[in-house]
Amino acid sequence: MTVAEFAHLWDPQPGWLNTASYGLPPRPGWDALQAALGDWRVGATSWEPWDESTTRARASFARLVGADLADVFVGSTVSAAVAPIAAALPGGSKVLVDDIEFTSNVYPWMVHADRGVEVVSAGTDKLIEAIRPGVDLVAVSAVQSLTGTVLDLAQVVAASKEIGALVVIDASQAAGWLPLDVAGVDALITHTYKWLMSPRGATLGYLSPRLQERCRPLHAGWYAGQNVHTSYYGTQLELASDASRFDQSPAWFSFVGAAPALELIEQIGVEAIHEHNLSLANEFRAGLGLPPGDSAIVSAAIPGAEEAFAAAGIRAAVRGGNLRASFHVYSTSADVQSALDALDGLAVENS
Ligand SMILES: Cc1ncc(COP(=O)(O)O)c(C=O)c1O
CATH class of the missing domain: 3.40.640.10 (Type I PLP-dependent aspartate aminotransferase-like (Major domain))
Structure with missing residues (x-):
């Protein structure tokens, strides 16, 4: 089974890019x-x-x-x-x-x-x-x-x-x-x-x-x-x-x-989750013009990002002045796309 086949076990509001702060419970955990x-x-x-x-x-x-x-x-x-x-x-x-x-x-x-x-x-x-x-x-x-x-x-x-x-x-x-x-x-x-x-x-x-x-x-x-x-x-x-x-x-x-x-x-497998998370993180990085990375957490200096995300209802974090977006098993390409849309026109200052 692929990660996508387990997606129905979560109910994230679109735009949750902050698992590095806290993760969302899967239905079996929530129900228990x-x-x-x-x-x-x-x-x-x-x-x-x-x-x-x-x-x-x-x-x-x-x-x-x-x-x-x-x-x-x-x-x-x-x-x-x-x-x-x-x-x-x-x-x-x-x-x-x-x-x-x-x-x-x-x-x-x-x-x-x-x-x-x-x-x-x-x-x-x-x-x-x-x-x-x-x-x-x-x-x-x-x-x-x-x-x-x-x-x-x-x-x-x-x-x-x-x-x-x-x-x-x-x-x-x-x-x-x-x-x-x-x-x-x-x-x-x-x-x-x-x-x-x-x-x-x-x-x-x-x-x-x-x-x-x-x-x-x-x-x-x-x-x-x-x-x-x-x-x-x-x-x-x-x-x-x-x-x-x-x-x-x-x-x-x-x-x-x-x-x-x-x-x-x-049951899903850490390897499969790893692949899923990196694929989304790298989709986000590519949209920002950054080279691919090896982490589910993307940190970048993007002045104005916090306000842009807040206006678009995207929940990420700011740490050390940088935007920190994190991608997990319940994150989707649609989340990545709306994050990139929200940041459209803002300059990325580091890699
Ligand atoms: C790397 C790391 N360790 C630990 C924690 C939490 O620490 P504690 O369990 O002592 O509250 C966090 C929370 O952000 C963390 O990012």
Whole structure:
């Protein structure tokens, strides 16, 4: 089946070009959430059936990124998921980030400055060469939020391996459209509310066995127990032996919406979504006179674009003064065409 054959599962108002801010729920996710909310309102069920969605989302994420289920944890936000890794760094460690990195993968490292954890940054195009002896950990997004630049993950992994540095990937702008694999990575964390088209509040992460050993499960509560249902009370601490000891107790309804969305992405296939998204992004780029790119996010300096889009009812974003338009599984050529029509006559200042 092609991406187009799944299009009936979404109801976007034409002109939604802002999945990099939030993704639109597919009908199976939306329906599951409405059903759960209906049950919640009247007390029709206990919570355990909602929690099955957490288990399903965890398993689907593991398959999507090629991880062992035992190395996957669930959480709430990227920054909260990064925090225990940052806390495990010895004082004096050096962390390398992209200088436009989204701050959820920057501040959690920087707050350890008083213990001598140093955060250094490099421009996106200089990142690989900045992976030099002295760097202990590389923290970077698989796709940059600001520019849409796609990371050469294989190169980052290879360069980091050479100097023994850990690699922590924020996949929030990538998971759901860009094929990903955790091979050689120490942590890969994604919020699900963008390209995984889920309600905000469900974050999923992979932690390599070596990193699990080093990290303290700082969010441990009942849900981090070896047996969740015998971990409600008291001082008997028996945490899960796998990565679920890093779980934060889940926001039920976020995961209720997340599980069907992730499973649908598996069903459609990330490769097919990747091809669809790039084809639309490149159609947009061509219309702007830009060369083809490799990202579902297009960023361009077009003075007057924000006003032109607002007048035409097209919803995109402006980041760092640039227009940021993003294309996902429910976006269409008609969306691209109306965006180009709205921008007609405006000059593009960069590529
Ligand atoms: C790359 C990236 N990471 C993370 C987030 C969200 O971070 P958090 O889950 O900490 O709210 C965003 C939101 O825009 C993002 O673009």
